[in-house]
Structures are given as C-alpha cells and as structure tokens.
Amino acid sequence: MRNHYLQRMGIDVWVPRHDTAASEQPTVQEAVSELEPSVSEAAAAPTADAGWHWDELAAKVADCQLCALRSGCTQTVFGTGDRQARMMVIGEGPGAEEDRRGEPFVGRAGGLLNNMLRAMGFARNEVFIANVVKCRPPNNRDPQPEEAAACAPYLRRQIELVAPDVILAVGRVAAQNLLQTQAPLGRLRGAVHRLETRDTPVVVTYHPAYLLRSPADKVKAWQDLKQALKLLHAA
Numbered sequence: 001m002r003n004h005y006l007q008r009m010g011i012d013v014w015v016p017r018h019d020t021a022a023s024e025q026p027t028v029q030e031a032v033s034e035l036e037p038s039v040s041e042a043a044a045a046p047t048a049d050a051g052w053h054w055d056e057l058a059a060k061v062a063d064c065q066l067c068a069l070r071s072g073c074t075q076t077v078f079g080t081g082d083r084q085a086r087m088m089v090i091g092e093g094p095g096a097e098e099d100r101r102g103e104p105f106v107g108r109a110g111g112l113l114n115n116m117l118r119a120m121g122f123a124r125n126e127v128f129i130a131n132v133v134k135c136r137p138p139n140n141r142d143p144q145p146e147e148a149a150a151c152a153p154y155l156r157r158q159i160e161l162v163a164p165d166v167i168l169a170v171g172r173v174a175a176q177n178l179l180q181t182q183a184p185l186g187r188l189r190g191a192v193h194r195l196e197t198r199d200t201p202v203v204v205t206y207h208p209a210y211l212l213r214s215p216a217d218k219v220k221a222w223q224d225l226k227q228a229l230k231l232l233h234a235a
C-alpha cells in the first residue's frame with residue numbers, strides 16, 4: 001500500500017529482480033519495510049500547560065485582527081487534524097483554496113501532502129496540520145516578519161497543546177520561522193533541528209506546491225519523511 005502512495009507522489013518503486021547485481025541495490029520498497037511497525041498509534045496526552053485551551057484558542061484566532069492580513073482574507077484558517085497527534089505538519093500560510101475552504105493544505109498541493117503522509121503510514125486526520133500565519137497573504141506572497149511574529153503565539157500554543165513528537169516543517173518560510181533562521185532550505189534539510197521553546201525535533205522538507213513544480217525532488221522529500229519516521233520510532 002505504501003508503494004502505491006510513493007507512486008502517487010511520483011517516486012518510482014523498483015521491484016527487486018533476482019539477478020545478483022540488482023539484489024545488491026537497496027530498493028525503496030525495502031527501505032519502506034525497514035520503517036515498520038506502523039507509527040499511527042495515538043500519542044500520550046499533551047501536557048496541560050496554563051493558557052488558552054482549544055476552544056478559546058480557536059475563538060482568539062477567529063476574532064484576530066492583530067495584523068494586516070486579516071483585512072485581505074476571507075476567513076482565518078486555524079488548522080486541522082488530530083489534536084493529540086504524534087506529528088505536526090506546519091506550512092507557511094493559506095493559499096486561495098485554503099482561504100476559501102477554511103482548511104490548510106487543500107487543492108493539488110494538499111493532495112500531494114496527503115500522499116506524502118500516506119507513504120509514511122498516516123491518514124491526513126492522524127496528524128495535525130497548521131500554518132505559520134492563519135490568514136492568507138495577498139497574491140500568495142510570503143508572510144512579512146511582523147505578520148509571522150503577530151501570529152506566532154497561536155502556533156506556539158497549538159504546538160504546546162498537541163505536544164507532538166516530531167514537527168515536519170514544509171517549505172522555506174515555515175522552516176525559517178519555526179527555527180528563527182534565515183538559512184536557505186537546502187541547508188536546513190537533512191538535519192534534525194530542535195524547537196528552542198520545547199526541544200521538539202523539527203525535520204525540514206519541501207513544500208508540496210514546490211514538489212508539484214519540481215517532481216525530481218520528490219525522492220529527496222522522501223528521504224526527509226523517512227528521517228521524521230525514524231524520530232517517531234525512537235520517541
């Protein structure tokens with residue numbers, strides 16, 4: 001089944017042949033099987049920190065006018081998924097379709113993210129998906145630093161409440177904001193970072209919208225997802 005989703009991601013799955021040369025090559029199929037068992041079990045309950053709980057947090061976001069993005073969006077996009085998930089997926093901000101539907105990562109990029117998650121063994125509703133900013137930046141531009149800073153307490157509280165074992169930062173903007181760095185994506189991928197505030201491991205990968213434009217990098221994205229799976233198994 002995972003091979004199906006790897007193929008849906010656009011990654012070739014090689015079935016091993018029985019000749020010697022081919023059998024010496026590790027295949028994606030073998031690499032996937034090493035990641036068993038399933039990682040979809042629910043995590044332990046999140047720490048009950050003081051502060052906003054889910055309902056209050058969602059209401060604060062829905063009413064928020066703290067930055068200029070609110071005046072240009074249709075609605076806030078709070079986040080979706082399992083509030084006790086072992087993994088959080090964090091992107092940069094809502095696009096046009098997300099703004100219209102009020103849900104992060106929908107449309108073609110959302111479909112690819114779903115396949116990436118499936119390849120890891122997760123249904124979409126088994127992770128928690130959120131963005132750095134909850135309102136759509138106009139013309140899909142990057143959020144300005146002051147906009148990301150204004151919205152940061154909401155994401156910080158979501159991370160506190162979910163208390164994930166791993167955060168998957170998708171795309172440069174999400175990674176740079178989470179890790180408070182200006183380093184390019186290419187330098188952030190391939191390493192395990194830590195959230196300063198919680199010591200939560202952060203794995204950086206490509207945004208699915210980028211992968212739709214650059215499918216050759218899907219194999220590298222799969223390496224990132226495997227890194228996240230290893231961390232989940234070790235947690």
Ligand code: SF4
Nearest residue numbers: 064067070135150151
């Ligand atoms: S982007 Fe965040 S801080 Fe800005 S108005 Fe929307 S919810 Fe508030």
